[in-house]
Amino acid sequence: MMVARLAWRQRFAPIPTGFVTVYDNDAVANEVDVSRCTRLFEADIECVRARVAHEWQPSLHPHHPPVPRSVAAMTEPWKSTTEGRHLAGRVKVSTQPELALRAALHRAGFRFRLHPRIAKGCTPDLVLPRHRLAVFVDGCFWHGCPQHGRKAPWTGPNAELWAQKMTRNAERDARSTKLAQDVGWTVVRIWEHEVRTDVDAAVGRVRAACLGESPGAEAR
Numbered sequence: 464m465m466v467a468r469l470a471w472r473q474r475f476a477p478i479p480t481g482f483v484t485v486y487d488n489d490a491v492a493n494e495v496d497v498s499r500c501t502r503l504f505e506a507d508i509e510c511v512r513a514r515v516a517h518e519w520q521p522s523l524h525p526h527h528p529p530v531p532r533s534v535a536a537m538t539e540p541w542k543s544t545t546e547g548r549h550l551a552g553r554v555k556v557s558t559q560p561e562l563a564l565r566a567a568l569h570r571a572g573f574r575f576r577l578h579p580r581i582a583k584g585c586t587p588d589l590v591l592p593r594h595r596l597a598v599f600v601d602g603c604f605w606h607g608c609p610q611h612g613r614k615a616p617w618t619g620p621n622a623e624l625w626a627q628k629m630t631r632n633a634e635r636d637a638r639s640t641k642l643a644q645d646v647g648w649t650v651v652r653i654w655e656h657e658v659r660t661d662v663d664a665a666v667g668r669v670r671a672a673c674l675g676e677s678p679g680a681e682a683r
């Protein structure tokens with residue numbers, strides 16, 4: 464946080480407005496509304512800092528934190544739309560399906576750790592270290608579930624960006640599965656809708672993977 468505090472004093476350059484894309488340690492592109500900069504700093508400062516090193520763009524506004532230069536440099540022309548407003552600043556960890564699965568797993572006697580980084584660029588939603596099992600809970604929308612993911616081409620001012628983003632998300636999912644497997648973890652990816660419709664079945668998949676059943680079937 465020291466870098467941020469130092470940079471906070473330099474308030475001489477205009478801040479960018481609208482949405483910017485911030486890449487965190489996992490090369491995850493996060494669209495951040497700059498008007499929520501405080502939130503950005505609370506949530507992502509550590510990740511962003513690693514990327515941007517000492518490049519900081521000072522802020523003019525006395526109540527605004529400075530923005531990393533490379534954040535400004537990475538600005539993509541996302542247009543703020545009424546339809547997309549609810550997506551800004553969304554929860555990315557401990558989502559409702561994640562919480563539901565955790566509760567069900569705990570009831571079933573499983574003990575786990577949350578969000579550990581098991582490899583560079585690979586942070587499962589939870590792991591069962593005893594079984595060397597990594598569990599990801601994938602939101603149907605963001606991870607492009609075959610049943611609930613978007614099938615129609617993207618429309619609107621951000622269509623191209625949405626398409627790119629979803630492709631990146633899918634690539635990242637495949638990459639983190641592989642990273643985990645490379646260091647000897649079994650991977651179970653569970654769709655949000657599996658948790659919502661039948662959480663016991665989702666727990667059953669985790670149990671089966673712990674018992675080493677249907678190897679290969681766990682990783683989607």
Ligand SMILES: [Zn+2]
Binds near residue numbers: 603608611612655656
């Ligand atoms: Zn789904």
